[in-house]
Amino acid sequence: MTAHVHDNINYLKTSKGLKSWLTTVDHKRIGLMYLASILVFFITGGLYALLFRLELWTPNKDFLSVDQYNNFFTMHGVIMVFLVVVPGIPGALGNFVLPLQIGAKDLAFPKLNLTSLYLYWLGAILAVISLLAGHADSGWTFYAPYSLSKNPAVMWMLTAAFLLGFSSILTGLNFIVTIHKMRAPGMTWFRMPLFIWALYATAIMQVFATPVLGITLILMLVENFFHIGIFDPALGGDPILMQHFFWFYSHPAVYIIVVPAFGIASELIATFSKKEIFGYKFIAFSSVAITVIGFLVWGHHMFVAGQSEVADTIFSFLTFFTAIPSAIKVFNWTTTLYKGSIELRTPMLYGLQVLFNFTIGGLTGIILAILSVDIHLHDTYFVVSHFHYVAMGTTMIAFIGGIHYWWPKMTGRMYNEVVGKFASLLVFVGFNTVFFPQLIMGSQGSPRRYYHYLPDFQIFHQISTIGIIILAVGLFTALINLLMSLRRAPDAPQNPWGARTLEWEFAETPPVLFNFKETPVVTHGPYEFAKEGA
Amino acid sequence: MDTTKSVWLPEQASTFANSVDWAFNLYLWISVAFFAIIVVLIAYFVVKYARKRPDQLATAQIVHNTFLETTWTAIPLIIVMALFVVGMKGYWNMRVAPSNAMQVDVTGRKWAWSFDYPKEGVSTDTLVVPVHQPVRLRMTSTDVIHSFFIPAFRTKADVIPGRYHSLWFEATKTGVFQVFCTQYCGTNHSYMWTAVKVVTPDEFQAWVAAAADPSKGKTPAEFGEILYSQKGCVACHTVDGSTGIGPTWKGIWGISVPLEDGRSVTVDEAYVKKSMNEPATDVVKGFQPIMPPFQGVLSDKEEDALVAYIQSLK
Amino acid sequence: MASTTLQEHEVAHHFDDLEQEFESQKFGMWLFMASEIMMFGALLVGGLFLLYLHPDAFAESRPHLDWRLGALNTFFLLTGGFTMARAAGFAQQREQGKVRTNLILSLLLACGFLVVKTIEYKAKFHHGLLPGHAFHGEGFTSLHAHIFFGYYFVATGLHALHVLIGMGLMIWCLKVSKRVQFTRDYYTPVEFAGMYWALVDLVWVFLFPLLYLVG
Numbered sequence A: 001m002t003a004h005v006h007d008n009i010n011y012l013k014t015s016k017g018l019k020s021w022l023t024t025v026d027h028k029r030i031g032l033m034y035l036a037s038i039l040v041f042f043i044t045g046g047l048y049a050l051l052f053r054l055e056l057w058t059p060n061k062d063f064l065s066v067d068q069y070n071n072f073f074t075m076h077g078v079i080m081v082f083l084v085v086v087p088g089i090p091g092a093l094g095n096f097v098l099p100l101q102i103g104a105k106d107l108a109f110p111k112l113n114l115t116s117l118y119l120y121w122l123g124a125i126l127a128v129i130s131l132l133a134g135h136a137d138s139g140w141t142f143y144a145p146y147s148l149s150k151n152p153a154v155m156w157m158l159t160a161a162f163l164l165g166f167s168s169i170l171t172g173l174n175f176i177v178t179i180h181k182m183r184a185p186g187m188t189w190f191r192m193p194l195f196i197w198a199l200y201a202t203a204i205m206q207v208f209a210t211p212v213l214g215i216t217l218i219l220m221l222v223e224n225f226f227h228i229g230i231f232d233p234a235l236g237g238d239p240i241l242m243q244h245f246f247w248f249y250s251h252p253a254v255y256i257i258v259v260p261a262f263g264i265a266s267e268l269i270a271t272f273s274k275k276e277i278f279g280y281k282f283i284a285f286s287s288v289a290i291t292v293i294g295f296l297v298w299g300h301h302m303f304v305a306g307q308s309e310v311a312d313t314i315f316s317f318l319t320f321f322t323a324i325p326s327a328i329k330v331f332n333w334t335t336t337l338y339k340g341s342i343e344l345r346t347p348m349l350y351g352l353q354v355l356f357n358f359t360i361g362g363l364t365g366i367i368l369a370i371l372s373v374d375i376h377l378h379d380t381y382f383v384v385s386h387f388h389y390v391a392m393g394t395t396m397i398a399f400i401g402g403i404h405y406w407w408p409k410m411t412g413r414m415y416n417e418v419v420g421k422f423a424s425l426l427v428f429v430g431f432n433t434v435f436f437p438q439l440i441m442g443s444q445g446s447p448r449r450y451y452h453y454l455p456d457f458q459i460f461h462q463i464s465t466i467g468i469i470i471l472a473v474g475l476f477t478a479l480i481n482l483l484m485s486l487r488r489a490p491d492a493p494q495n496p497w498g499a500r501t502l503e504w505e506f507a508e509t510p511p512v513l514f515n516f517k518e519t520p521v522v523t524h525g526p527y528e529f530a531k532e533g534a
Numbered sequence B: 001m002d003t004t005k006s007v008w009l010p011e012q013a014s015t016f017a018n019s020v021d022w023a024f025n026l027y028l029w030i031s032v033a034f035f036a037i038i039v040v041l042i043a044y045f046v047v048k049y050a051r052k053r054p055d056q057l058a059t060a061q062i063v064h065n066t067f068l069e070t071t072w073t074a075i076p077l078i079i080v081m082a083l084f085v086v087g088m089k090g091y092w093n094m095r096v097a098p099s100n101a102m103q104v105d106v107t108g109r110k111w112a113w114s115f116d117y118p119k120e121g122v123s124t125d126t127l128v129v130p131v132h133q134p135v136r137l138r139m140t141s142t143d144v145i146h147s148f149f150i151p152a153f154r155t156k157a158d159v160i161p162g163r164y165h166s167l168w169f170e171a172t173k174t175g176v177f178q179v180f181c182t183q184y185c186g187t188n189h190s191y192m193w194t195a196v197k198v199v200t201p202d203e204f205q206a207w208v209a210a211a212a213d214p215s216k217g218k219t220p221a222e223f224g225e226i227l228y229s230q231k232g233c234v235a236c237h238t239v240d241g242s243t244g245i246g247p248t249w250k251g252i253w254g255i256s257v258p259l260e261d262g263r264s265v266t267v268d269e270a271y272v273k274k275s276m277n278e279p280a281t282d283v284v285k286g287f288q289p290i291m292p293p294f295q296g297v298l299s300d301k302e303e304d305a306l307v308a309y310i311q312s313l314k
Numbered sequence C: 001m002a003s004t005t006l007q008e009h010e011v012a013h014h015f016d017d018l019e020q021e022f023e024s025q026k027f028g029m030w031l032f033m034a035s036e037i038m039m040f041g042a043l044l045v046g047g048l049f050l051l052y053l054h055p056d057a058f059a060e061s062r063p064h065l066d067w068r069l070g071a072l073n074t075f076f077l078l079t080g081g082f083t084m085a086r087a088a089g090f091a092q093q094r095e096q097g098k099v100r101t102n103l104i105l106s107l108l109l110a111c112g113f114l115v116v117k118t119i120e121y122k123a124k125f126h127h128g129l130l131p132g133h134a135f136h137g138e139g140f141t142s143l144h145a146h147i148f149f150g151y152y153f154v155a156t157g158l159h160a161l162h163v164l165i166g167m168g169l170m171i172w173c174l175k176v177s178k179r180v181q182f183t184r185d186y187y188t189p190v191e192f193a194g195m196y197w198a199l200v201d202l203v204w205v206f207l208f209p210l211l212y213l214v215g
């Protein structure tokens, strides 16, 4: 051990001023900056959704033009995917929590970490430029040849996505190395909290899948400028090739999105049941299994795109295997509750919502994998609902639960519990009101990305629009509740939840600059509530 | 066969509908069962094992049970493999058209469909097919990717520029069924609708006879009006004076139109024909040069009819 | 040999010791390379796919690339890989001077590569063998020769960009070598530049046959 003098003050107070934040290499501060940026974009993306959902109140024009509508869902999709859910949990909570949970002083490469954040910001700025440069309206999937129509806004968007991908690769790389090399003494692989396992699996996908997105975007940009003819059928290229490239990344990306949320759910469920998690190794390895299978199933997005029938069949077959690790998780979480000591604090309410929503989201994913049925459901609202159940209902809800869970550690403040619970209830009701009707509407045959729709579907659209209003009120209440706590004096105890992981047992609230006053020595598993200690 | 609409699925009108709906409903009940088990268990545990004292620990630290883990791995595995087989069977059936299928060529363009019957020698903008007759669509696009979706037939396939992609079906009842474009293709993607009209074989023969020469018994302007919707001009041009994707046709005959490059032209027969065949040459001020060229798509007779029609719109 | 002004490397605050630092950085570098390989891998798969789509365009265009120049470049790169490996070896033995010689040799070889590449590019420009719309090569029967050259420029351009980055790393090593003493436990910069160069080599070893030889 080197004889470094630890700065024994709270990391928020070690230095002051904007510059000290912008040049910091402290993973905790970087995590907070990610958190703030991501919330800003979550609200932006949500506002887009609110606006275009209001437009869908009637089948015809209400207050947005067609082009505005098309632009809005594109911006909504791109912002939510590339600026919110992909970087979300790893960038904000992962950054803050990972070194604390494994007993490290920082990530392995603190400067690289700051670089990731700057790349994220640069990508965000380009996305905003794309807004000003006209309207990008290719959908978040950028399918050629439509997206090759030289629309400068689409080009900015592609460049933005490229930088964001780079940022994501660097974060993943940093996490993998940190987990391998920086664990505290006694922190064996199987004493790692499940959140760490989840981040680890995620990081593998970030490092190995994102570069393929990178090259896809490069080729798209070059194609736009020089018309090489790789993807453009008018020049002899193949638009289906572009789709393969895109989904080769974007399918693993959906697991990049959801696996960290599984990690948070495991933490919440174990802690608020005061019970050792059931089937720890199964949950840990199922994250890794999802990672591996996730690389082999991208073709299930292209069942009607005209790849060969044999390819369709193989992709369908492989896709079904994603159900197994997911099922293992869901059943192990449920069983963890059995004979627990369950306390319904705000984070736990979000944790249970994750279970509820993910079960629906996952089950609706399996039906899309059934070849003959997907032919009917592809590109309808059924798919829209499926991926919101997983991306919003699982990932964002887990994210918000995680924010509530680690908020005292990050800020030293406790929020109002009653308001927190009330907000989470509104979120639950609102979310399901938005997306459940879309399942029915979709299987009835209502296509997605539709400004103008059949009057038969109006009632579903209207319920859905009422839903987002409830949802938005709930989310704003939750946010204000959190922010209000900042005005109070620091009052959070070191371990308000009685958790057994390092960040609660060993680190102060808020933690000191290098996380721990002395390097922790780990003597028990992350959820051994029965064992004596702390 | 159940032909009424259900809560979840639209009307059934093709031979595929039964098997797709069967798979859908089978899965629906499987997932309802799993969902119910999970949600009921969670609710029960949350109530039953609610924490009573603040420092209370779980009453039992059960961490593992091999029997349970095996069971809940094996059962879903069996179920999904069964689902795979069901889906695959239905799907291969959809992909392999019977040899006696009637062929129709489908062209998608922004934002309209057109249908050519190579054997019957007719073209239309609404698909008309005889009932109980396998039909094979040979589809391509002139610009970007579209997708041809008939909910009541439970079938869909992407329509890709530079390629022919085929789709087949056999309608099981007469009626008019909605067709959507389901691949995002730009501004008017959600307006790119048409219909399939399923008729009896006799009605079909009569229709073919009438459609073979659509100009018969009509003035050029009347024929032009038909072409206006049939050839897809309607997607971008209005005839009521409002601006669409392209300029309206109402009242443009004879007036002078400003162009993007500063010149202006008078709308006459030559200009209108040039606009159809090489629209990129004279781009009207305030519009994007996005109109597809119709060179080779329109016959001379059709061009004349369209000119007459535009001329008639005062 | 080590001059007296050279300092020893200091371990960063959050690492326990040199070994942990070195191991971490090396692991990080491997991951980065894996990521790059995935990117180039996808590019190569794309290239193979184009070859499969338009074999005629590839067959007709390939004679316009000079395989001898390509082979010369392969020689430059691989020899550079060898000198980089020697540099890393000497760094471990504290032979600061030899490290520098080998770095400079590698740099020269890399320059050689770029010079040849420039000559090749110039010839393409001269004959109008350009990507996409800019293509105006003469005497081609295939309609898709522009795709071959489009791919050629993208693939070799991206590779050349990596050559430039690799050269940047070598220059960085030269700079560090003036300041810090390399030791058995600390020769990280040279090691990394060497690994990176191996990647540049590896990619070329696949690009060369795909573009210059196959078919």
Ligand code: HEA
Pocket: A141, A254, A255, A257, A258, A300, A301, A319, A320, A322, A323, A326, A327, A328, A330, A358, A359, A361, A362, A363, A365, A366, A368, A369, A370, A374, A377, A378, A379, A383, A386, A387, A390, A391, B034, B075, B076, B077, B079, B080
């Ligand atoms: C964000 C995360 C996320 C996650 C986690 C998933 C998870 C899954 N997805 Fe989803 N998906 C998306 C995001 C996600 N998806 C997005 C964004 C799109 C659309 C993109 C676009 O077009 O814009 C999409 C589209 C999509 C399609 C293409 C649809 C189409 O366009 O036609 C398919 C098809 O197979 C599919 C399948 C699946 C499957 C099988 C899973 C599985 O991993 C689910 C596994 C989980 C369970 C099965 C539930 C738990 C298990 C049990 C309760 C046990 C019992 C279960 C059984 C017996 C079955 N998804």
Ligand code: HEA
Pocket: A039, A042, A043, A044, A045, A046, A047, A049, A050, A053, A073, A074, A076, A077, A078, A080, A081, A085, A138, A139, A140, A141, A384, A388, A391, A392, A396, A400, A403, A434, A448, A449, A450, A451, A464, A468, A471, A472, A475, A476, A478, A479, A482
């Ligand atoms: C991946 C993440 C993600 C998330 C989280 C969301 C969130 C939401 N999405 Fe979206 N959506 C996509 C990804 C996402 N979406 C994608 C990829 C598409 C496809 C685009 C395409 O076709 O190309 C799409 C498309 C899409 C459509 C289909 C449009 C169409 O096809 O025409 C609809 C329609 O209802 C919709 C609605 C919503 C709604 C109501 C929410 C709501 O959940 C939003 C709720 C948020 C708010 C109301 C903001 C308020 C937030 C706060 C105040 C912060 C609170 C903070 C704390 C508590 C800490 N989305």
Ligand code: CUA
Pocket: B108, B111, B145, B146, B147, B181, B182, B183, B184, B185, B186, B188, B189, B190, B192
């Ligand atoms: Cu055509 Cu959408």
Ligand SMILES: [Cu+2]
Pocket: A250, A251, A254, A297, A298, A300, A301
């Ligand atoms: Cu997928």
